[in-house]
Amino acid sequence: MKLRGTERKEFPLSVRKAAFARCCKPDGIPKCENCGKPLRPGNIEYEHLTPDGLGGEPTLENCGVWCRVPCSSAKTHKEDNPRMVKADRVLKKSFGLERKKKAFQSRGFEKRPRQNNASRPINKWRPDIEENGQ
Ligand SMILES: [Zn+2]
Numbered sequence: 001m002k003l004r005g006t007e008r009k010e011f012p013l014s015v016r017k018a019a020f021a022r023c024c025k026p027d028g029i030p031k032c033e034n035c036g037k038p039l040r041p042g043n044i045e046y047e048h049l050t051p052d053g054l055g056g057e058p059t060l061e062n063c064g065v066w067c068r069v070p071c072s073s074a075k076t077h078k079e080d081n082p083r084m085v086k087a088d089r090v091l092k093k094s095f096g097l098e099r100k101k102k103a104f105q106s107r108g109f110e111k112r113p114r115q116n117n118a119s120r121p122i123n124k125w126r127p128d129i130e131e132n133g134q
Pocket of ligand 1: 037066072
């Protein structure tokens, strides 16, 4: 069950075109808007600056043209996913939907026989033999 919504909103073609034109701006060479290195074919990612799972809209302002490796994958795995996992955890906790914690069940120990005489401790190793040679 997802509390943050299930529908993923990718950038429409018009937004991707506008973002690509923006990243080519000064000299016509497409460059990563995060690290500034020239983009290579196949290594382009239209990155949600605010993650889609956290309410980021598929608009031009929220779109960054980044290199897939290393910029976009690093942001996705090191920042966005942990934030969304935490958002899920907080939402589940606040709505009382988290998994119930199981208490540890002890394997149990044998009960010691009741000691009626305080002055003479029971020999717990050999309860069949009484102490003091009796
Ligand atoms: Zn980059």
